[in-house]
Amino acid sequence: MSYGHQGLREKEEDSRIRKVTSIRRDNYKITVSINKERPMSQSPLYNQYDIGKYDLHPNYSFAHLADMIPKSTPKYIDSGQHYVERIVRALYYFKQCSLIGPSGTGKTHIVYLVAELCGLPVWEVNCGLQTSSYDLIGRFIGLGKENWIDGMVTRWLRQGGIMYLDEANMMKQDVATRLNPVLDTRGHLVLNEKDNEVVERHKYGYLVISMNPYSAEFAGTKPLNAAMRRRMAVWINFDYTSVGDKISSVEVEMLRNRAKVNEDVAYKIVQAGAELRRQYKSGDIPYGPSLGDLINWATLIHDGNTANVAAEETIIALTSDNSEVQDDVRRIIESIFPKPEGNQSMR
Numbered sequence: 001m002s003y004g005h006q007g008l009r010e011k012e013e014d015s016r017i018r019k020v021t022s023i024r025r026d027n028y029k030i031t032v033s034i035n036k037e038r039p040m041s042q043s044p045l046y047n048q049y050d051i052g053k054y055d056l057h058p059n060y061s062f063a064h065l066a067d068m069i070p071k072s073t074p075k076y077i078d079s080g081q082h083y084v085e086r087i088v089r090a091l092y093y094f095k096q097c098s099l100i101g102p103s104g105t106g107k108t109h110i111v112y113l114v115a116e117l118c119g120l121p122v123w124e125v126n127c128g129l130q131t132s133s134y135d136l137i138g139r140f141i142g143l144g145k146e147n148w149i150d151g152m153v154t155r156w157l158r159q160g161g162i163m164y165l166d167e168a169n170m171m172k173q174d175v176a177t178r179l180n181p182v183l184d185t186r187g188h189l190v191l192n193e194k195d196n197e198v199v200e201r202h203k204y205g206y207l208v209i210s211m212n213p214y215s216a217e218f219a220g221t222k223p224l225n226a227a228m229r230r231r232m233a234v235w236i237n238f239d240y241t242s243v244g245d246k247i248s249s250v251e252v253e254m255l256r257n258r259a260k261v262n263e264d265v266a267y268k269i270v271q272a273g274a275e276l277r278r279q280y281k282s283g284d285i286p287y288g289p290s291l292g293d294l295i296n297w298a299t300l301i302h303d304g305n306t307a308n309v310a311a312e313e314t315i316i317a318l319t320s321d322n323s324e325v326q327d328d329v330r331r332i333i334e335s336i337f338p339k340p341e342g343n344q345s346m347r
């Protein structure tokens, strides 16, 4: 009797079974199947992305950091750009990559999704905030030099997973200078503060940086410093799925499913969002709505409000505090959702 066949059949039936091992013990043979319950397959979305060949931590478990591995991240929609696959591939070959795109195009979302799909913990730092090198690298607390606390980057270097540096181009120069050696893929960090301790980069330590594109249109952005730019092998550009006259049916569908509004309303919301994004990209308004923002607007419509009333508390207030800008946004929305007669004063 051969249990081996059984194992092989399982192997054919379920490609996620990684290893079928036969062990001979006494006179009979036991087949042990080790499910490839990978890293990756914890997410129900795993099979929707073609990333099976890129195992980002072969034979290594991050179970001890399970709390830091994202869960239930929603699907990421694109129009055939295969962003998830491209990011996972970049991490597999180069250990790091950068994502560039306007605010709200889902850069943070996709990093969390990739982490969930690949079973990796996420360490996130927003460099736009007043992040100091103490926060990133570490410091002594209390008196003297006894109690050292690792900063976020040091912890990531020691423990692995994805380090996500959001708004990397806004990083202060002194912090960037400390980080540059770390970004060499075999790089390490020297803790000058702590008797020059050398911290090696974990073998499964991946890095993703993201930023808004640097251009005159995007107020407040600045170019990424050259040293960091040189160290990133792969650059992936993000844009809104619908912008200007280009309306993505996938985005309309997503809105219908996530906020339960009908097709006509979903289409018009995306149309309004696409126009606001166009104006944001050309510098006319300070913010372009993300899919998440459109979902919030649609949720209030689904709850029984008119599109105009629901827009006041969501899209309009969100775009700016400035009443002139709010008027501009309101006009765009009214061109797509005309206010019912006799209801003109309602906001």
Ligand SMILES: Nc1ncnc2c1ncn2[C@@H]1O[C@H](COP(=O)(O)OP(=O)(O)OP(=O)(O)O)[C@@H](O)[C@H]1O
Pocket: 075, 076, 077, 078, 101, 102, 103, 104, 105, 106, 107, 108, 109, 110, 166, 211, 212, 241, 290, 291, 292, 293
């Ligand atoms: N293509 C997409 N598929 C699914 N959800 C999306 C997509 N794009 C944006 N979203 C949703 O829009 C919202 C904003 O996305 P996110 O915060 O990831 O944008 P971002 O690019 O990181 O913006 P910022 O540059 O301001 O940090 C989230 O709720 C996200 O889930």
Ligand SMILES: [Mg+2]
Pocket: 107, 108, 109, 166
């Ligand atoms: Mg973000």
